[in-house]
Amino acid sequence: MAEVKLSQKDRMSVCWRHQFLQGSWNYERMQNGGWCYAMIPAIKKLYSSKEDQAAALKRHLEFYNTHPYVSAPIIGVVLALEEERANGAPVEDTAIQGVKVGMMGPLAGVGDPVFWFTVRPILGALGASMAMGGSIVGPILFFVLWNIIRMAFLWYTQEFGYSVGASIAKDLSGGLLGKITEIASILGMFIIGALVQRWVSISFTPVVSVVTQAEGAYIDWANLPAGSEGIKAALEQYSSLGAAGLNVDKVTTLQGNLDQLIPGLAAVALTLLCCKLLKKGISPIAIILALFAVGIVGRLIGFM
């Protein structure tokens, strides 16, 4: 009997279908339907008898759940195992299920922080900051970059899994994955720090003090020269006095005082408070609704 091999076309077909992994996500066996759907081109190629095909389909409808992208190296390994089995190697059902279950846990632990909590917030924030100014480049940049990264990852890690076969499972606990996760969490925390500073906006409006400034500390609007000379004089004084020189009274708001400590101090305090509340098991939705309520009340009493 000639050896059956999965061609590159077969593997690409599996890779394409693998994108629909979560389509039939269910509370019973989670991603099992999508996994089986992705395996179909390989099963068709490897097994010709009806009994073998039915057994393979059932084998791949077992419980499965991981991050949808890092599932790619797993399916690569399973393709290699199925190929060996079809060619007569003694690969048991339990071995295949064992590889799937053994890899899905640790890999999901890498996929979540890397994709959902590092790459997506960074690309999303980049696109969103452009989009808020009304630029179409923002959404396009986000969409294109994300999908290039995603598709390249899906294909190359699936090929990697396929080429190393079962031996990859041994490397999982090794240093590389840990290192990737560590780099992602450092980068992620750094960027989140920046985002908190830039995009969480709180401003307290109460006035702390109103001071009448000494002569010379403000622009004396009544005694400026007439015409364009006056504008020039005013601008010159403005550039040396700063914004406080525009009026006789210097108004200090609570916000101004806080910003002198560190700009964005209130934002970071709010974020840390949210961290604490989330850790106590309070639902994010409840916190979001509460923040809107605080905003409305704050506005009503003129505090924010």
Add this chain to the structure above:
Amino acid sequence: MGGISVILVILVAFLAGMEGILDEFQFHQPLVACTLIGIVTGHPAEGIMLGGSLQMIALGWANVGAAVAPDAALASVASAIIMVLGLSGGSADAQTAISTSIALAVPLSVAGLFLTMLCRTIAIPIVHFMDAAAEQANFRGVEIWQLLAICLQGVRIAVPAALLCFIPADAVTAMLQAMPDWLAGGMAVGGGMVAAVGYAMVINMMATAEVWPFFVLGFVLAALGDLTLIALGAIGVALALIYIGLKDLAKQGGGSGGGSGDPLGDILNDY
């Protein structure tokens, strides 16, 4: 809204619903979904701005393990449609329409959450039909049930979107205009703060004592307005690489120097 616009909106909603579960192409992210709805209804600029603002709020929304995040798909599609209705009803100005839509997006994301839980429950009998098809080596059967399950998730968003399209535009505008200033302003204030919740979700996922200093660095450096996000990203990557490199070096140094006074520990470290 014209007939073609409505059909295109429903199509975008369908894509967003599918992606809400697949999480691959990202059609459900506000940045993409709101932009597309803005384009097909003739309000591209407002759609993009709404998408950008909502994206900032939704950055940390992701389903991990047992934690269930608000649903971005329904939030972005429905709030974009409401914004468009407010705009095409005439007099509501773009800024009010955008900031009220942001506030509306939050309760919508909760509604979307219940719908997706419903779909995930309906998918249980679907995989039992797959089992039956597998029993007979019926490839077609397995494929059809899988595609049906995906379409179900699309319909989850497409139906509410279609219903919203038939609300008369002047009703939405009237509602927006009837909103008192303190309510609209307060919602805008709240909208500025809710981004913190998403960021907090990310922090809780990744924070260890070791990486907190990087949070502080990012926070302080971001106050320098000249640094763009790309520049900050480059600094972040550089810091991460330097840190990991030094840490490796420290490990090796500790081993060969034998300075720790713990030979067994050194051997283990080397190993």
